[in-house]
Amino acid sequence: MIKNSINKLIKNVTFVVFDLETTGLSYKHHKIVEVAAIKMKNGKVLKEYETLIWVNYIPYEATCIHGITADMVKNAPDLETVSRHFRRFTKGCILVGHNVRRFDMQFANKHFKIKLDHPHIDTIDLSKLHSPFARWHSLDDVIKRLFGRIVKKGRHTAMTDAKLTLKIFKVFLKKGGFKTLQDLEDY
Numbered sequence: 663m664i665k666n667s668i669n670k671l672i673k674n675v676t677f678v679v680f681d682l683e684t685t686g687l688s689y690k691h692h693k694i695v696e697v698a699a700i701k702m703k704n705g706k707v708l709k710e711y712e713t714l715i716w717v718n719y720i721p722y723e724a725t726c727i728h729g730i731t732a733d734m735v736k737n738a739p740d741l742e743t744v745s746r747h748f749r750r751f752t753k754g755c756i757l758v759g760h761n762v763r764r765f766d767m768q769f770a771n772k773h774f775k776i777k778l779d780h781p782h783i784d785t786i787d788l789s790k791l792h793s794p795f796a797r798w799h800s801l802d803d804v805i806k807r808l809f810g811r812i813v814k815k816g817r818h819t820a821m822t823d824a825k826l827t828l829k830i831f832k833v834f835l836k837k838g839g840f841k842t843l844q845d846l847e848d849y
Contacts, residue, residue, distance in 0.1 A: 669844045672835060673704040677783075678755040679831060681823040682766050683728040685720050689768040693717045695730050697744060698820035699751055700828050707828075711751045712821045714738035728818045745774040756843075757782040760801045760827045783846065785827055788834035804830050 680699040686692030698712040714730065716738045725731050739747075748770075757776075759766045763784045770776040789799040793807060805826055806812050813826060840846050 669842050671842055672840055672846075675843060676701060676703045676708070676755045677758050677831070678702075678752045679758040679824050679828040680752075680762075680766065680770075681759060681820045681827060682769050683724075683730060683818065683820050684769060685717060685724045687765075689765075689772045692724075692769075694741070694744075694769055694773050695720060695724075695735055696728070696820040697748060698824040699748065700824050701751065701755065702828065705832060709751075710821070711747065713744055713747070715744050716740050741773060748774050749776065752776070752780075758785065758827065758831050759783075760785045760804070760823070760830070763787075783831070785831055785834065788831070788838065792834055792837060801826055801830075808833055 678699050678701050680697065682694050683696040684692050684694050694715055695717055696712075696714050698710070700710050701708040714735045716735050718732070720730060720732050720735070757767070757770075757780060759782070761784065762782055763786075767776070767778055767780075767782060771778045785804070786799045789796070789804045789807075793799075793804075796803070796807065801823060802812050802817070808830060813822070817823065817826075838845075
């Protein structure tokens with residue numbers, strides 16, 4: 663989760679909630695086609711970043727999930743450009759994502775050169791803390807548990823998923839009573 667954290671008040675920490683859409687599930691063999699990130703401090707959104715990324719091929723199966731086609735990315739910036747922007751956008755921030763440890767951080771490490779030990783929080787861990795007896799902790803399951811509904815419009819687009827993750831992150835911070843980064847680290 664958060665490595666080498668300090669006893670800093672959460673309200674003074676800048677978080678970047680992010681999500682990626684990819685051409686497949688393997689960070690070793692697949693590419694990132696979309697990234698969205700929301701910078702937040704003290705519960706307020708400071709800035710958003712969203713872009714498609716040029717790739718030469720998007721499998722039909724991936725398009726069926728996120729709706730991104732090769733035609734949509736043909737004029738998008740290349741990976742190197744997006745990588746530079748993303749690293750600049752996230753510099754000095756704690757990354758937050760849903761299933762970030764198993765998925766997004768692996769892709770961000772390989773493709774954006776974000777170190778795996780970059781401070782990050784996985785909202786799946788917070789979901790398990792908040793609902794320890796729940797069987798499932800997917801983003802849809804957590805949204806349904808917290809808000810009584812499932813979001814269908816825009817799901818599996820990077821910005822929609824980042825906004826949903828931000829929403830649940832704020833709830834978990836409040837319900838967990840976390841005041842400092844150390845509180846999050848200690849749970």
